[in-house]
Amino acid sequence: MSMLLHLQTVPARNGLLWVRHGFKVFQRKPLAISGLFAMFLFAGFALLLLPVLGSMLLLMALPLLSLGFMLATHLVLQNQTPTAAVFIAPLKLTPQRRNTQLALCGAYALTTVLIMLLSNWVDGGAFEALQQLLAKPEANDPAYEKAVEAALAEPSLMWGMMTRLGLAALLSVPFWHAPALVHWGGQGALQALFSSTLGIWRNKAAFALNALVWAGLVVGLALLVSLVVSLLGLGQLLPMLALPLGLFLSSVFYASLYFTFVDCFMFGAPRELPGEKA
Template structure:
């Protein structure tokens, strides 16, 4: 009788949610430039894809699950004292054809789910959210654009449908993230199919819901503290124009630390254990 490895669910204590942030920071500080550059490269690629219009936006959206896997692979390499590079983005497609196809299916399903949620939100608020985004994007051009943006914001806040649409978008995105959270890693390391990986990811997040909830609350607190710190710095220097210049590097830093912690969320939610495998019966002559 021989042995093989099988993937099993594991339950981590709630306090591990805070530990994930600490572990993400420890990995990030080993290669801050490499990890930040990886995220910056994806953002640049997503911006360039915008030239293709709707098709480019959908391609960028489909790549998001692979970005999370790329950071898991980078963290795994750093723990093995190996420096990651941008090539981790292509590594999921260097295994088997079945796993490559499963990763592509996950990206396609992610696009379908996200677009469905956003479309539902647009239907509820009548497209007011998109109009508000466009108005805010043009707010800095002149005084007329600024007034138009303020009027659009006031109208949106006064519309109850805008609140419900925002709630649908936020809740929908959070619900979508659950099956897709571990799915790329389950395909890559566990050899699962796309649908099986989505199901396993949902079970993994649910079993560790207390740790994930604490992790989310901690990150919310960090984001609020960072926003307050930026506002105080801009106020002390009397330069409100300094705020946009500080937001991008801080966002890149915090997002890189968050993504670096995804690997530890995966290894704490799933474990590979030895499983006995019955030998094949001898072939009769």
């Protein structure tokens, strides 16, 4: 059964509302929400142990990650605790929707690989060379430090990174809502990709504000933690704090995705969540 969807235009300020609701959902079920993201990370590391195939499977899983978190947020709003079942629930509705979701996953993985190949061609292998250097750090080695500085100063590296980030951002637009449009709206793959693109374009001001808020949170929190550990003389703890902070912000971000979808295609994001005091 499909739900009635209709494209809506929302004010720019709703980009901040989505972030706020993401924090509120996380606050209701912090262990469940962060546990889901940690579980996905663990599964991703396990997949990377498989040569070639593992990387492709991980890329294919990313669209289901966003949809799984939308389902998790939906459950939290109904006072239920989400489990790992949210990641496979989209594949269990109907054979047609399962095949459509798998087609989206395959298209996302293939397009991502093409973006990486194009970016490697643009930078001439500069990014790969930098990765190899950083993978084998040599402390207090002047030659190693000069090699890293030279790799970072390579002009082609900047062009390659701009290509990666720019094309990755463009790719996220059609895939942002597409899995949810298939799951709740029963749309076909091409229709879902088009609808997602149209939804984001029509609400570009809200999404731009949303992106700015998330960027500000990431940078601001990183600077605050760095300042605190520096003042306390505990700089060695910074790498240890980066992982839980990254897990926290990533979990909240994914918990907020549900509200971007319902605001653009369903009943709209509520000003206050169910169960809150007005």
